[in-house]
Amino acid sequence: MLTSGFIKQKARKSLQDNWITAILLFLIIGVVGLVLSVIISILQQPYIENADRYYDLLVNTKNSVYIEYYFTEMMKAYAFELIQLAEYFYIWIFTFPALLFFMSVSEGEKGTLSDFKKNFNRIWEGFKTYLIMGVRIFLWSLLFILPGIIKTFSYALTPMIKAKNPERTVNECIAESERIMSGKKSSLFVLYLSFIGWYLLLAVVNVCLEAIPYAGMYLSAVASFVGGAVLNAYVMMSEVEFYHESVNPTRVVYVGPNVPPPPPKIDVFDEKDPFNETVT
Numbered sequence: 001m002l003t004s005g006f007i008k009q010k011a012r013k014s015l016q017d018n019w020i021t022a023i024l025l026f027l028i029i030g031v032v033g034l035v036l037s038v039i040i041s042i043l044q045q046p047y048i049e050n051a052d053r054y055y056d057l058l059v060n061t062k063n064s065v066y067i068e069y070y071f072t073e074m075m076k077a078y079a080f081e082l083i084q085l086a087e088y089f090y091i092w093i094f095t096f097p098a099l100l101f102f103m104s105v106s107e108g109e110k111g112t113l114s115d116f117k118k119n120f121n122r123i124w125e126g127f128k129t130y131l132i133m134g135v136r137i138f139l140w141s142l143l144f145i146l147p148g149i150i151k152t153f154s155y156a157l158t159p160m161i162k163a164k165n166p167e168r169t170v171n172e173c174i175a176e177s178e179r180i181m182s183g184k185k186s187s188l189f190v191l192y193l194s195f196i197g198w199y200l201l202l203a204v205v206n207v208c209l210e211a212i213p214y215a216g217m218y219l220s221a222v223a224s225f226v227g228g229a230v231l232n233a234y235v236m237m238s239e240v241e242f243y244h245e246s247v248n249p250t251r252v253v254y255v256g257p258n259v260p261p262p263p264p265k266i267d268v269f270d271e272k273d274p275f276n277e278t279v280t
Contacts, residue, residue, distance in 0.1 A: 002184060002187040002242065002245055002246065002249075003187075004187075004190050004191040004193075004194040005194075006245075007191055007238050007241050007242050007245060008191075008194065008234075008238050008241075010106075010241040010244075010245075010250075011234060011237040011238040011240075011241045012234075014105055014106045014237055014240075014241065015105070015233065015234070015237050017110065018105050018110070018111045019233070021111050021112060021113060022101075022102070022105070022111065022233035022237070023226070023229045023230055023233055024113060025098055025101060025113065025116055025233070026098070026228070026229035026230075026232045026233055027225070027226070027229045028113075029091075029094045029098065030225055030228065030229060032090065032094070033090060033091070036090060040080055043080060044077055044080035047073050047074075047076040047077040047080070048073075048077045050069075050073040051070055051073035051074045051077060054066045054069040054070040054073060055070050058070060089127070092126065092127045092130040092131065093123050093126070093127055095126065095130065095159075096119070096122060096123060096125065096126020096127070096129065096130070096159060096163070097116055097117075097119035097120050097122065097123060097126070098116065098236065099126070099159055099160065099163055099236065099240070100115075100116075100119040100122065100163055101115055101116045101119060102233075102236050102237050102240045103160065103163055103164070103240050105237070106237065106240045106241060106244060122166070125162065125166060126159065126162075128170060129158060129159055129162050129170050129173070130159070132170045132171070132174070133155050133158055133159075133170075133174065136151065136155070136174070137151050137152050137155065150185065153181060153185040153188050153189060154177065154178045154181050154185065155174055155177050155178070155181075156177065156181060156188055156239070157176075157177040157180055157181060157242075157243050157246065158170070158173045158174050158176075158177040160239075160240065160243040161173040161176050161177055161180075161243075180246050180247065181246070184246055187242075188242060191238060191242060192235075195231065195234070195235055195238075198231055198234075199231065202223070202224065202227040202228070202231065205223055205227070206220045206223055206224050207220075209223055
């Protein structure tokens with residue numbers, strides 16, 4: 001049953017005793033990404049300041065010699081923009097251990113941060129999986145945007161399949177994901193769409209907090225950081241439950257008020273049955 005309500009209900013049930021650990025996990029990932037961004041910004045800032053200074057000199061003196069200096073400093077600054085791509089690699093490195101953590105939780109295990117740390121021995125496996133997926137989606141996107149979007153949903157289960165089958169190649173896992181997702185891409189799209197309300201609510205909270213004098217900017221940053229961690233945990237667990245339901249769907253039997261109960265089982269040789277007589 002691949003309705004978004006049912007998938008999210010299963011996700012909440014799996015996270016019932018693991019919310020704190022799951023949120024802490026994404027907070028740690030977020031802190032690492034924040035530190036990386038701050039370091040890159042600090043290294044980039046002197047070149048931006050130099051470029052601004054040369055630009056002011058160029059405007060004020062009309063001396064063309066400053067054009068070369070300006071563009072040199074700007075090129076150095078933009079070089080750090082390329083380094084920002086390292087953030088994608090960092091996300092790929094951390095996402096796979098996190099996925100393994102959530103898959104173990106969905107299977108009934110009590111998740112701990114030590115489990116997340118233990119899964120780091122498979123980071124290269126996860127990095128290669130996301131890299132190949134990213135390259136293939138990018139190539140499909142070159143045929144206009146729509147094929148790339150379709151393939152994004154087709155490949156969605158690849159990391160889960162790889163997590164459960166480490167002996168299989170990434171291309172085999174991609175092919176298996178495409179097979180499983182045949183006819184299910186719209187269900188996954190609706191599942192993602194169902195989270196828009198939560199993200200809009202978080203955005204509204206951030207705007208309201210920013211309106212608070214003096215401390216509003218800091219309160220908004222904290223709310224965005226913590227709220228993002230909660231939503232990321234909720235979304236990833238829902239993705240895992242979507243995978244489980246796609247591979248091994250839950251059989252639900254509904255007995256409503258208008259559905260008659262099954263007839264009682266009557267033993268043919270019941271002694272109380274008047275027609276159960278032995279003919280001699």
